[in-house]
Amino acid sequence: MSCELCPRHCAVDRSVSPGFCGCSDTMRIARIGLHRYEEPCISGIGGSGAVFFSGCNLRCVFCQNKVLQTGKLGQDFSPEALADALLELQRIGAENINLVTPTPHTNGICRALDLAKSNGLSLPIVYNTNGYLSVDTVDKLSNYVDIWLPDFKYHDQRLADRFSSAPRYFETALAAIGRMLEHGGQLVLDETGRAKKGVLIRHLVLPGCVFDTRDVLSAIADHFGTDTYLSLMHQFTPQPDGKAPLNRRLTKREYDSAVEACLSLGFTRVYIQEEQSATFAYTPDFSDEVNVQA
Numbered sequence: 405m406s407c408e409l410c411p412r413h414c415a416v417d418r419s420v421s422p423g424f425c426g427c428s429d430t431m432r433i434a435r436i437g438l439h440r441y442e443e444p445c446i447s448g449i450g451g452s453g454a455v456f457f458s459g460c461n462l463r464c465v466f467c468q469n470k471v472l473q474t475g476k477l478g479q480d481f482s483p484e485a486l487a488d489a490l491l492e493l494q495r496i497g498a499e500n501i502n503l504v505t506p507t508p509h510t511n512g513i514c515r516a517l518d519l520a521k522s523n524g525l526s527l528p529i530v531y532n533t534n535g536y537l538s539v540d541t542v543d544k545l546s547n548y549v550d551i552w553l554p555d556f557k558y559h560d561q562r563l564a565d566r567f568s569s570a571p572r573y574f575e576t577a578l579a580a581i582g583r584m585l586e587h588g589g590q591l592v593l594d595e596t597g598r599a600k601k602g603v604l605i606r607h608l609v610l611p612g613c614v615f616d617t618r619d620v621l622s623a624i625a626d627h628f629g630t631d632t633y634l635s636l637m638h639q640f641t642p643q644p645d646g647k648a649p650l651n652r653r654l655t656k657r658e659y660d661s662a663v664e665a666c667l668s669l670g671f672t673r674v675y676i677q678e679e680q681s682a683t684f685a686y687t688p689d690f691s692d693e694v695n696v697q698a
C-alpha cells in the first residue's frame with residue numbers, strides 16, 4: 405500500500421522500503437510509560453500514559469528526542485502487543501493514552517485502539533503531534549482521538565525549511581488543526597482540571613524567533629479565536645552542535661515578550677512554562693527494549 409499519511413506524500417510501499425519518516429509498516433516504539441512532564445491537564449496526578457513512537461516526518465534540528473527521528477531505535481509492536489500495553493497503562497493508573505509522534509503509525513494505532521477498546525480501554529486518547537499531517541489523516545482518526553495536542557511551530561516558511569525541513573509547514577498545520585477543531589472543538593476540562601476532549605495547541609518559543617511566535621499566535625487568534633487553549637513552551641534546549649540562533653537558551657525577556665503577545669491578543673487559556681523546564685532532564689530515556697514503565 406502506498407503511504408500518503410502525511411504531506412510528504414512519499415507514495416512508497418512501507419512493507420518494502422521506508423519513507424522519509426524512516427518507518428516500515430510495523431510500529432516501532434521506543435518507550436511506553438507514565439509521563440509527568442506534560443501540561444497539568446494532560447499529566448493529571450497519575451501521569452500520562454505515553455507511547456513514544458520511533459520515526460518522524462520532520463527533521464527538527466533542535467529536537468530533544470532526536471534519537472527517534474530515523475525510526476531505528478526501539479522495538480517492533482504488533483497492534484495486539486500495543487493493545488496489551490495500552491491496557492497495562494490503564495491498569496497502572498495512567499490518566500490517558502498519549503500517542504507521541506504517531507502519524508506514520510496511524511493504521512496500526514487504529515487497529516490497536518479497536519482491540520484495546522473492545523477489551524476495556526476507557527481512557528481518553530491524546531494525539532500528540534508535530535502538526536505536520538494531512539486533513540485526511542485527521543479525518544481518519546476522528547473516531548479514535550479525544551484530545552488533539554498539536555504543535556504549531558512556524559509561521560515563516562524560511563524557519564520551517566531551515567529548522568525542520570518541512571515544506572508548506574504553516575498551511576499544513578493550519579489546515580490540520582482547523583480540522584481537529586471541527587472534530588473535537590475547544591478543549592474541555594473536567595471538574596478536577598483534567599482534559600476530557602478538544603484541542604490544546606503547543607508552541608515552542610525559539611531563541612531569536614519571537615517575531616515568528618507573534619505571527620503564529622496572531623494566526624491562531626484570527627483563524628481559531630482567542631478561546632483556544634495554548635501551551636507556550638519554554639523548554640527549548642540548545643543541542644551541543646546547535647548553530648545560531650539555536651545555540652543558546654531562550655532569554656527571560658524573549659519568553660516574557662511571547663507571553664505578552666498572547667495576553668495582548670486576548671488569549672486567556674494559556675499554559676506558561678517555568679524557565680527551569682529548559683533542560684535535558686525532561687527528555688525521557690529511550691532504549692531498544694521496551695516494557696511498560698510505571
Ligand code: SF4
Nearest residue numbers: 407410413414423425
Ligand atoms: S508517513 Fe512517512 S512514508 Fe508516509 S507520507 Fe509521511 S513521511 Fe512518507
